[in-house]
Amino acid sequence: MTAGSPPSHLFATMLARVQTAAGAVLGSAADLARIVVEPPRDPAHGDMATNAAMVLAKDAGLKPRDLADKIAEALRADSLVEKIDIAGPGFINLTLKAHVWGDALRAVLEQGKQYGRGAIGAGAKINVEYVSANPTGPLHVGHGRGAVFGDALASLLAFAGYDVAREYYINDAGAQVDVLARSAFLRYREALGEAIGEIPEGLYPGDYLKECGEELAKDYGDSLAKMPEDEWLPIVRLRATDMMMAEIRNDLASLRIVPNVFFSERSLIEGELPDPFATEEAPVRPKDVVETTIAQMRELGHVYEGRLPPPKSGNLEDWEDREQTLFRSTAFGDDVDRPLLKSDGSYTYFATDIAYHKSKLDRGFLSLIDVWGADHGGYIKRMKAAVSALSGGKADLDVKLVQLVRLLRAGEPVKMSKRAGDYVTLREVVAEVGRSAVRFDMLYRKNDAVLDFDLAKVIEQSRENPVFYVQYGHARGHSIFRMAQAEMPALASEPAARLEALKMANVGLLTDEGELSIMRKLALYPRLIEAAAVAHEPHRVAFYLYELASEFHGQWSRGKDSPHLRFIIQNDPETTVARLALVQGIVTVLASGLALLGVDAPEEMR
RNA sequence: GCGCUCGUAGCUCAGCUGGAUAGAGCAUCGGACUUCGAAUCCGAGGGUCGGGAGUUCGAAUCUCUCCGAGCGCGCCA
Numbered sequence: 001m002t003a004g005s006p007p008s009h010l011f012a013t014m015l016a017r018v019q020t021a022a023g024a025v026l027g028s029a030a031d032l033a034r035i036v037v038e039p040p041r042d043p044a045h046g047d048m049a050t051n052a053a054m055v056l057a058k059d060a061g062l063k064p065r066d067l068a069d070k071i072a073e074a075l076r077a078d079s080l081v082e083k084i085d086i087a088g089p090g091f092i093n094l095t096l097k098a099h100v101w102g103d104a105l106r107a108v109l110e111q112g113k114q115y116g117r118g119a120i121g122a123g124a125k126i127n128v129e130y131v132s133a134n135p136t137g138p139l140h141v142g143h144g145r146g147a148v149f150g151d152a153l154a155s156l157l158a159f160a161g162y163d164v165a166r167e168y169y170i171n172d173a174g175a176q177v178d179v180l181a182r183s184a185f186l187r188y189r190e191a192l193g194e195a196i197g198e199i200p201e202g203l204y205p206g207d208y209l210k211e212c213g214e215e216l217a218k219d220y221g222d223s224l225a226k227m228p229e230d231e232w233l234p235i236v237r238l239r240a241t242d243m244m245m246a247e248i249r250n251d252l253a254s255l256r257i258v259p260n261v262f263f264s265e266r267s268l269i270e271g272e273l274p275d276p277f278a279t280e281e282a283p284v285r286p287k288d289v290v291e292t293t294i295a296q297m298r299e300l301g302h303v304y305e306g307r308l309p310p311p312k313s314g315n316l317e318d319w320e321d322r323e324q325t326l327f328r329s330t331a332f333g334d335d336v337d338r339p340l341l342k343s344d345g346s347y348t349y350f351a352t353d354i355a356y357h358k359s360k361l362d363r364g365f366l367s368l369i370d371v372w373g374a375d376h377g378g379y380i381k382r383m384k385a386a387v388s389a390l391s392g393g394k395a396d397l398d399v400k401l402v403q404l405v406r407l408l409r410a411g412e413p414v415k416m417s418k419r420a421g422d423y424v425t426l427r428e429v430v431a432e433v434g435r436s437a438v439r440f441d442m443l444y445r446k447n448d449a450v451l452d453f454d455l456a457k458v459i460e461q462s463r464e465n466p467v468f469y470v471q472y473g474h475a476r477g478h479s480i481f482r483m484a485q486a487e488m489p490a491l492a493s494e495p496a497a498r499l500e501a502l503k504m505a506n507v508g509l510l511t512d513e514g515e516l517s518i519m520r521k522l523a524l525y526p527r528l529i530e531a532a533a534v535a536h537e538p539h540r541v542a543f544y545l546y547e548l549a550s551e552f553h554g555q556w557s558r559g560k561d562s563p564h565l566r567f568i569i570q571n572d573p574e575t576t577v578a579r580l581a582l583v584q585g586i587v588t589v590l591a592s593g594l595a596l597l598g599v600d601a602p603e604e605m606r
Numbered sequence: 607g608c609g610c611u612c613g614u615a616g617c618u619c620a621g622c623u624g625g626a627u628a629g630a631g632c633a634u635c636g637g638a639c640u641u642c643g644a645a646u647c648c649g650a651g652g653g654u655c656g657g658g659a660g661u662u663c664g665a666a667u668c669u670c671u672c673c674g675a676g677c678g679c680g681c682c683a
Contacts, residue, residue: 318680
């Protein structure tokens with residue numbers, strides 16, 4: 001990192017000190033990596049608790065509580081520690097010196113937007129592939145969830161110190177894009193004035209191809225209509241997929257999602273195509289890297305000619321026992337070996353996907369994340385097997401499955417027309433409820449849980465609606481600033497000057513239990529970022545923000561019954577400034593987390 | 607039949623990768639607006655963590671086995 005590594009945060013500091021203490025007691029043989037320092041669920045157990053003694057007791061040949069005594073003794077003189085208790089089966093509970101929470105708050109103000117930025121990524125390259133829908137129609141809400149998840153995960157990883165690529169794999173090589181081309185060709189003939197009647201079974205009936213047909217008619221006149229299919233098809237296909245991708249890019253942009261790389265599947269087979277969507281590099285690839293990939297795997301002994309047992313279920317009518325080109329994925333944990341060539345000699349989707357993932361490895365990524373729809377779960381083992389085979393076990397692939405989205409309106413399922421091609425698009429949903437609501441709602445859930453998306457609830461302005469609740473917390477902070485400015489003009493008129501003033505606050509005046517609790521929460525943010533990034537779980541950020549907002553709203557309301565707890569105290573500027581510093585800390589972290597999620601942090605709610 | 611993802615309060619969901627007495631919101635009941643924003647807050651009730659067995663100091667979390675839901679199971683992508 002050129003800007004220097006981020007400052008270590010309180011929990012990382014304490015973990016290191018506990019590890020040092022344990023190491024001093026046990027010697028170098030101890031496995032210190034298993035030690036955890038975490039906030040106890042019960043505040044009565046102090047500020048931090050560590051399991052060090054329980055985890056290491058066996059190796060040490062001591063009872064946990066006896067070991068805890070020794071470790072505690074080594075920590076007794078620590079500059080941050082006020083009090084140490086041994087409790088339960090051998091927890092070491094630490095109560096920290098009073099000033100550490102004020103120090104933590106000051107760190108938030110000092111670091112601003114950088115607060116929480118992590119170093120665990122250490123600049124390592126990581127590749128996040130998401131959406132990757134066929135360019136055969138508009139995105140629907142399920143695609144949107146994958147897109148939002150992948151984008152937020154990428155942002156989270158970047159914040160945690162990784163060098164992140166956001167990638168969209170364009171499935172523009174299969175039979176489905178040929179169907180798209182034929183569908184567009186029909187619209188083209190329609191645009192030329194031909195009566196096309198009903199769209200035949202098997203073609204895409206949606207109206208969205210009409211524009212494509214009209215453009216083709218404008219650019220080519222009737223010349224395409226005179227060609228045989230094998231001549232017009234590539235032309236129409238390219239135009240249609242280009243137009244579809246332009247639409248998809250727009251839809252993604254409306255959610256503030258901008259992949260760095262749009263990677264064309266077809267380019268793996270046919271060589272490099274002009275790629276109008278690449279926003280970054282355009283990797284140069286030789287013609288048919290799928291073939292060379294397969295050849296390389298064959299040399300390594302991972303590919304062979306053989307037969308497969310018949311599938312266990314489904315109809316066996318089409319089943320034909322034949323020798324084919326297979327990837328020995330069973331050697332890497334898969335259930336059966338997987339074919340790479342179809343009976344007509346063309347590549348299976350898996351074959352090109354292997355070549356695609358090899359390209360990621362070739363570009364220096366050892367850490368790969370794929371975000372897929374839940375219906376692709378059966379594909380995970382073979383893809384992991386392929387990555388393992390290609391990298392010699394050096395690269396890691398984590399596949400995040402995104403469950404389906406059930407669209408509701410006020411609790412009732414949204415009626416989807418049976419007619420193919422006519423479904424609720426992502427664009428319609430974003431237009432109706434807005435980007436922030438869509439994004440937060442989709443991230444306020446684990447990726448592998450089914451999501452009920454209620455169009456009525458996500459725009460509701462109440463506690464029931466988490467996005468509103470968190471945004472309101474941020475707005476409430478600014479509302480307090482506005483009020484403070486009105487009542488104490490001397491404080492500061494504009495944000496930058498105010499921030500400087502608040503950095504000087506005497507945060508030692510923040511001694512109320514509610515205030516301390518908020519400061520502890522703020523101190524937890526960097527640790528949360530690390531944990532969420534390691535787990536590849538952006539939803540944790542959303543839940544954290546909700547909890548922080550909740551504590552803030554609570555503290556605010558406490559001031560109603562107890563006026564001395566209000567943020568603004570009329571004739572006590574010193575206390576007021578200290579509390580405004582706390583508000584600044586809250587606002588900073590709320591804004592930081594919301595930014596990671598791609599959700600607006602408004603200064604007032606309207 | 608096999609594989610994957612799940613099963614936590616009446617409902618919708620968290621649970622910090624094995625920690626202490628399992629937590630929120632909604633719903634229900636009871637409170638708080640002369641107020642820096644009541645768009646909010648405080649309190650109460652509500653649980654065999656699907657069932658059972660195992661691993662160990664300790665299990666909602668890990669293993670096994672049943673039950674139930676969803677998804678998938680050459681030549682679709």
